[in-house]
Amino acid sequence: MKALAHKLVEELTVETAFTIGGKIQIAESVVITWVVMAIITFLCIWLTRNMKVRNPGKRQLAAEFIVNWLDSFTGDMLGEHALQYREYMSTVLLFIGFANIIGVFGVKPPTKDMNVTIALSLMSIILIEAAGIRAKGGKGWLRSFTEPIAIVTPINILEVFIRPLSLCMRLFGNVLGAFVIMELIKMLVPVGVPVVFSLYFDFFDGLIQAYVFVFLTSLFIAEAAEPAAPRPKKVRKAKKKAVQA
Amino acid sequence: MLRIDLNIVWEIINVLILFALVKKFLFKPVREILKKRNDEIEASYQAAEKTNKDADDLKAQLAASASKIAENEEKAVADAKVKGAAEYDRIVSEAQSKSEQIISEARDKAKAVADQEKRKAEDEITGMVKEAAAKIAESESDEKLYDDFLKEVSQNEQ
Numbered sequence: 001m002k003a004l005a006h007k008l009v010e011e012l013t014v015e016t017a018f019t020i021g022g023k024i025q026i027a028e029s030v031v032i033t034w035v036v037m038a039i040i041t042f043l044c045i046w047l048t049r050n051m052k053v054r055n056p057g058k059r060q061l062a063a064e065f066i067v068n069w070l071d072s073f074t075g076d077m078l079g080e081h082a083l084q085y086r087e088y089m090s091t092v093l094l095f096i097g098f099a100n101i102i103g104v105f106g107v108k109p110p111t112k113d114m115n116v117t118i119a120l121s122l123m124s125i126i127l128i129e130a131a132g133i134r135a136k137g138g139k140g141w142l143r144s145f146t147e148p149i150a151i152v153t154p155i156n157i158l159e160v161f162i163r164p165l166s167l168c169m170r171l172f173g174n175v176l177g178a179f180v181i182m183e184l185i186k187m188l189v190p191v192g193v194p195v196v197f198s199l200y201f202d203f204f205d206g207l208i209q210a211y212v213f214v215f216l217t218s219l220f221i222a223e224a225a226e227p228a229a230p231r232p233k234k235v236r237k238a239k240k241k242a243v244q245a
Numbered sequence: 246m247l248r249i250d251l252n253i254v255w256e257i258i259n260v261l262i263l264f265a266l267v268k269k270f271l272f273k274p275v276r277e278i279l280k281k282r283n284d285e286i287e288a289s290y291q292a293a294e295k296t297n298k299d300a301d302d303l304k305a306q307l308a309a310s311a312s313k314i315a316e317n318e319e320k321a322v323a324d325a326k327v328k329g330a331a332e333y334d335r336i337v338s339e340a341q342s343k344s345e346q347i348i349s350e351a352r353d354k355a356k357a358v359a360d361q362e363k364r365k366a367e368d369e370i371t372g373m374v375k376e377a378a379a380k381i382a383e384s385e386s387d388e389k390l391y392d393d394f395l396k397e398v399s400q401n402e403q
Contacts, residue, residue: 014248027252033259040263044270051274053281060278087272091264110256114249119256156273 004187011183012176014113036098036110070094074165077218081237082131082225085218092120093214100175100206103182104198107208112176114168120170124217125160134222140228163220174209178202373397 016025047063056064070090075083096111103109110116133141143155178201186194377397381390 023249026255027248027250030255033256037259037266038265041266041270044267048270048274051278053278053285056278063271067272067279072278077267078348087268088264090272091267092260095260095263113252115252116256118249119253119260122253123257123260186334195293206310 007187008183010178011108012180014108014115021153027113027115028108029110029116032102032107032110033095033116035107036095036102040094047101050088074218076212077215077222079225081135081227082218082221083219085127085131085225088127089214089218089221092124092217093210096120096171096210097207097214100210101202103175103179103202103206109175109179111171111209112179114172117168117172120171120213121164124167124213124220126165128163128217128220128224131221135225136228144224144228163216167216169221171209171213174205178205369401373401 015028017028017031019025028180044063047059047066050057051060051063070093071086074086074089074093077125078085078089099110099116129141132144146153147156180202181218182194182198185197377394378388380393
């Protein structure tokens with residue numbers, strides 16, 4: 001039992017893959033991210049090689065289907081005002097999806113490392129706020145914190161921190177939990193059974209988590225990128241004028 | 246177990262690089278191809294429309310020229326008819342005048358011939374009269390004279 005616990009802890013720790021200059025420690029997850037990047041890039045290059053305008057081959061049809069699907073998938077969630085963020089969201093979807101599935105091959109998924117999920121959620125919150133500033137302008141963005149009424153301003157400010165935290169923790173927790181259970185199952189029954197559970201924990205849950213991360217980020221971006229509503233005071237004044245007239 | 250350190254930065258860089266790679270190798274080429282295909286389809290639609298329009302124009306042109314040809318034909322036929330009629334009239338009138346001329350000429354000739362005959366007859370008659378007169382003068386009796394004269398006339402007539 002003690003040996004089992006020791007092994008489990010070993011599996012859960014994020015090891016340092018190598019060290020640069022004796023100081024900079026490059027974590028395992030970063031190295032596996034490189035592998036995931038290489039796989040995705042290779043697939044992209046392979047799919048889009050020798051593309052033709054007429055009589056596309058099967059590979060090209062697949063590439064076109066994937067791009068169209070990603071566009072409509074992320075575009076639907078982002079809404080009409082934030083379509084320019086489709087490509088980033090598609091990239092994140094591909095990355096998290098592949099990163100979660102890679103656990104099938106006996107590798108520790110990078111999303112099990114909190115550094116990775118923190119990085120992703122930081123990028124998400126920066127993108128969300130940047131989309132808000134781009135769509136509403138600096139003033140409009142600041143004013144958006146007081147909406148729908150001034151009293152919710154503290155909660156709105158808190159959300160800037162809560163959103164990335166929840167994104168980060170949800171992804172990390174799910175993948176870590178799935179990984180722990182999978183490791184336990186592998187230790188208890190090394191043959192046959194892990195395959196069935198791996199289908200659920202690696203494929204199903206992994207893809208669901210990728211979807212959830214992208215869905216929530218897209219939703220926040222869509223909300224932030226909505227054009228600024230007219231100021232309530234002006235509306236009231238206009239109404240008054242209309243009544244007087 | 247939990248570890249939060251500088252790897253966040255490396256991971257952010259990784260994701261940004263991945264974003265650039267996916268954009269460059271997946272989205273850009275596929276979008277370009279899709280756009281090219283759309284452009285081509287659009288161009289072929291336009292070309293087809295233009296061809297249709299050209300064909301319609303050509304059709305209208307042909308119809309116009311056909312109607313013009315028919316018109317010309319009619320005109321030519323009418324002209325020919327008029328010309329033919331004129332020619333017919335001319336020929337007929339010419340023939341008429343010529344025949345009249347021929348007739349009058351013939352008449353003149355006949356008249357001249359008749360005149361000549363007449364004169365000849367007159368001359369003969371004069372000669373005969375002269376002869377008769379001379380014979381009368383010569384002859385002894387009137388009876389013989391008459392007989393001679395009558396004999397001579399009957400001979401002449403035969």
